[in-house]
Amino acid sequence: MQLNLAKDCALKVDGNIFLNKVAVSEYLDNNQHLLEGINFIEHLDFHMKYGYNIDNNPIKIAYDSQGLVQRIIIKTRNYSNKRLMLNISYDGANYHGFQIQFEQKTIQGELSRLISTINNQDIIVQGASRTDAGVHAFNQVAHFDDASSISIEDWKKFLNYQLPKDIHVNRIEKMHPLFHSRYDVYKKEYIYKIKLGDYTPFLNKYTMHVEYLDFLRLDDQLKKIIGSHDFTSFSKGFKKDSVRYIYDAGYRIDNEILEIYISGNGFLRYMIRLIVNHVVNFATKKTDLDILDIIKEKSRKNTRDLAPANGLYLNKIIY
Numbered sequence: 001m002q003l004n005l006a007k008d009c010a011l012k013v014d015g016n017i018f019l020n021k022v023a024v025s026e027y028l029d030n031n032q033h034l035l036e037g038i039n040f041i042e043h044l045d046f047h048m049k050y051g052y053n054i055d056n057n058p059i060k061i062a063y064d065s066q067g068l069v070q071r072i073i074i075k076t077r078n079y080s081n082k083r084l085m086l087n088i089s090y091d092g093a094n095y096h097g098f099q100i101q102f103e104q105k106t107i108q109g110e111l112s113r114l115i116s117t118i119n120n121q122d123i124i125v126q127g128a129s130r131t132d133a134g135v136h137a138f139n140q141v142a143h144f145d146d147a148s149s150i151s152i153e154d155w156k157k158f159l160n161y162q163l164p165k166d167i168h169v170n171r172i173e174k175m176h177p178l179f180h181s182r183y184d185v186y187k188k189e190y191i192y193k194i195k196l197g198d199y200t201p202f203l204n205k206y207t208m209h210v211e212y213l214d215f216l217r218l219d220d221q222l223k224k225i226i227g228s229h230d231f232t233s234f235s236k237g238f239k240k241d242s243v244r245y246i247y248d249a250g251y252r253i254d255n256e257i258l259e260i261y262i263s264g265n266g267f268l269r270y271m272i273r274l275i276v277n278h279v280v281n282f283a284t285k286k287t288d289l290d291i292l293d294i295i296k297e298k299s300r301k302n303t304r305d306l307a308p309a310n311g312l313y314l315n316k317i318i319y
Contacts, residue, residue, distance in 0.1 A: 089168050
């Protein structure tokens with residue numbers, strides 16, 4: 001199989017890693033059998049391709065926007081034949097986020113505890129997005145390697161029976177051995193819910209309340225973040241690479257519930273909540289600072305406040 005490699009492509013074969021086009025090409029030329037007879041799995045209609053070579057070794061190939069190969073992963077040993085993907089929903093109000101925290105109740109912790117019990121070994125369920133404390137999810141995606149003989153149908157029944165009622169497994173699917181719920185993500189979409197008009201106490205845990213805002217000013221700020229930007233001004237903590245690509249951003253309204261939606265290739269810590277806080281302040285005329293000017297500052301001096309966690313939802317993961 002002939003591949004068009006990007007200049008900065010990478011190859012990983014078991015524990016061996018090769019970086020840049022020259023190194024990758026040289027290794028593949030000397031090990032041509034690794035790319036022979038590859039059959040890709042058609043039903044996995046993802047942006048990344050998954051398949052098996054002539055020796056039945058699993059292979060995964062990622063492409064860039066130009067159609068060039070960006071990343072190749074091949075396993076010839078030590079891989080699971082039963083990698084399961086979970087699609088889950090949860091009410092995050094009673095949890096300290098998704099990621100396992102010491103002596104804190106988390107979504108990852110609840111899932112990992114139950115799955116480890118059945119497999120009789122420690123298993124850490126890997127998630128697509130590390131949602132913060134109090135943040136909810138409609139469609140979080142996670143995966144784990146299953147050493148049990150339990151069927152997919154029985155796994156779903158067991159988990160939904162044993163999990164707290166604020167966590168629900170929507171779907172379980174057997175995946176390619178190299179599928180990774182976090183590293184293979186192409187796009188994530190978050191929504192932020194705001195209750196407009198009169199305050200309603202029953203929505204307090206699930207929405208932010210704003211009596212009135214200017215929709216033209218709101219739309220203006222949201223549309224300006226579409227594209228590639230350095231979001232240092234809208235993140236907490238140091239990150240080596242703060243550039244993210246936003247595919248779409250906007251809003252919709254249904255019966256006094258305003259939903260702000262933002263989709264991108266990834267998000268920095270607190271990025272969505274910092275952006276929402278700014279656009280709401282701009283739309284309620286508490287500030288006239290333009291979001292592009294704040295982005296150019298690469299500073300948190302004008303983005304110190306976060307929108308509350310309770311209005312944020314992980315809505316969709318696309319692979």
